[in-house]
Amino acid sequence: MTATTREQCLSLDRQDPLRPLRDAFALPDGVIYLDGNSLGARPRAAAARAAQVVEQEWGEGLIRSWNTAGWFELPQRLGNLLAPLVGAGEDEVVVTDTTSVNLFKVLAAALRVQGLRSPARRVIVSERSNFPTDLYIAQGLADLLQQGYSLRLVDSPDEIDAAVRDDTAVLMLTHVNYKTGEMLDMAALTELAHARGALTVWDLAHSAGAVPVALRESGADYAVGCTYKYLNGGPGSPAFLWVAPALRDAFWQPLSGWWGHAAPFAMEPDYRPRSGVSRFLCGTQPMTSLAMVECGLEIFGRTDMQALRAKSLQLTDLFIALVEARCGHHPLTLVTPREHARRGSQVSFAHPQGYAVMQALIERGVIGDYREPRIIRFGFTPLYTGFADVWDAVEVLRDVLDSGAYEAARFQTRTAVT
Numbered sequence: 221m222t223a224t225t226r227e228q229c230l231s232l233d234r235q236d237p238l239r240p241l242r243d244a245f246a247l248p249d250g251v252i253y254l255d256g257n258s259l260g261a262r263p264r265a266a267a268a269r270a271a272q273v274v275e276q277e278w279g280e281g282l283i284r285s286w287n288t289a290g291w292f293e294l295p296q297r298l299g300n301l302l303a304p305l306v307g308a309g310e311d312e313v314v315v316t317d318t319t320s321v322n323l324f325k326v327l328a329a330a331l332r333v334q335g336l337r338s339p340a341r342r343v344i345v346s347e348r349s350n351f352p353t354d355l356y357i358a359q360g361l362a363d364l365l366q367q368g369y370s371l372r373l374v375d376s377p378d379e380i381d382a383a384v385r386d387d388t389a390v391l392m393l394t395h396v397n398y399k400t401g402e403m404l405d406m407a408a409l410t411e412l413a414h415a416r417g418a419l420t421v422w423d424l425a426h427s428a429g430a431v432p433v434a435l436r437e438s439g440a441d442y443a444v445g446c447t448y449k450y451l452n453g454g455p456g457s458p459a460f461l462w463v464a465p466a467l468r469d470a471f472w473q474p475l476s477g478w479w480g481h482a483a484p485f486a487m488e489p490d491y492r493p494r495s496g497v498s499r500f501l502c503g504t505q506p507m508t509s510l511a512m513v514e515c516g517l518e519i520f521g522r523t524d525m526q527a528l529r530a531k532s533l534q535l536t537d538l539f540i541a542l543v544e545a546r547c548g549h550h551p552l553t554l555v556t557p558r559e560h561a562r563r564g565s566q567v568s569f570a571h572p573q574g575y576a577v578m579q580a581l582i583e584r585g586v587i588g589d590y591r592e593p594r595i596i597r598f599g600f601t602p603l604y605t606g607f608a609d610v611w612d613a614v615e616v617l618r619d620v621l622d623s624g625a626y627e628a629a630r631f632q633t634r635t636a637v638t
């Protein structure tokens with residue numbers, strides 16, 4: 221049953237077993253933060269960790285810290301902390317580079333594996349509504365490879381079945397759509413792809429730390445994802461990458477830098493890949509930023525994805541119900557699926573003045589974001605979002621809409637980042 225009064229929301233907060241984890245985050249007063257799907261909130265521990273990296277490990281340890289502070293193995297160590305959140309095993313994940321760059325590496329590896337197995341397969345299937353960088357990276361790779369590689373984009377998940385054919389090398393999908401919050405069935409789509417001879421690449425940018433993911437169990441082949449969204453790693457913190465153990469050593473990825481070399485400090489003139497997922501590293505990693513990732517992952521270590529998922533669905537159910545009950549007379553259209561199995565941890569509504577509505581909300585401390593066309597997006601992060609937050613956010617939305625406050629001129633001009 222969803223709450224229908226603020227008092228009931230407060231009571232849900234009091235009973236919430238995850239409530240104490242909110243104290244692990246430094247959230248500014250007067251803000252209801254519903255944009256953790258874009259940039260996660262700051263773990264309190266991050267400030268001290270940053271100071272430690274800068275003052276001690278860098279300042280005092282200097283070059284010695286590559287060995288003495290565990291810098292060199294940090295991509296692998298963080299990968300092992302992250303692995304349980306996405307259903308991966310020990311030594312199967314590395315935290316490195318950006319999601320875009322990691323996608324380039326795994327997609328290239330997947331095409332190379334297919335090129336050896338069945339060279340006639342030259343098509344990458346994806347969704348037109350996929351996050352643009354995923355499509356751009358695939359387009360750039362196809363352009364680089366020449367040889368007839370191309371993209372086939374579908375307009376709805378229902379069309380994937382017909383689009384994956386005997387010419388398809390890779391089915392490249394984002395598990396939870398960034399705009400609509402729709403979640404795809406990873407196991408079923410992986411099975412479909414494999415039955416047709418295609419490999420799968422999954423982008424978990426809006427899944428890792430948001431919904432339970434079972435990479436190994438679903439038989440997936442490659443995955444990438446962000447750490448600065450639901451995993452709270454900090455702005456631009458390095459991304460992650462996973463490769464199914466059976467495929468890991470099949471080919472070396474094309475960004476064959478020295479960090480992926482079997483013996484980086486042997487300084488050999490010829491590339492020899494390391495075995496295992498570490499061959500997917502490229503060059504020297506940004507240690508200050510990488511170190512912050514641990515502060516976010518450490519908080520996940522105090523709970524599990526099942527508990528987080530249960531609360532996430534309660535939060536999104538409550539938000540949808542309250543918006544429909546209290547703002548239903550305004551032209552808001554729910555874009556996110558109601559069905560739990562198809563919903564990530566965000567709720568999107570379309571509104572004709574979506575951009576201005578979101579700017580007005582932000583001015584009043586309710587921070588979500590806006591995505592073209594017309595979509596206002598609210599991310600729900602069970603680690604630090606409470607039920608009364610949802611109630612209060614909907615009250616601000618109702619007031620912004622009822623009063624027409626969003627029509628003010630200052631809310632109409634676009635900033636660079638929406």
Ligand SMILES: *Cc1c(COP(=O)(O)O)cnc(C)c1O
Binds near residue numbers: 319351398423425426
């Ligand atoms: C956020 C996001 C990205 C971001 O990629 P970067 O390389 O970190 O900029 C990529 N893919 C998806 C699906 C995303 O949601």
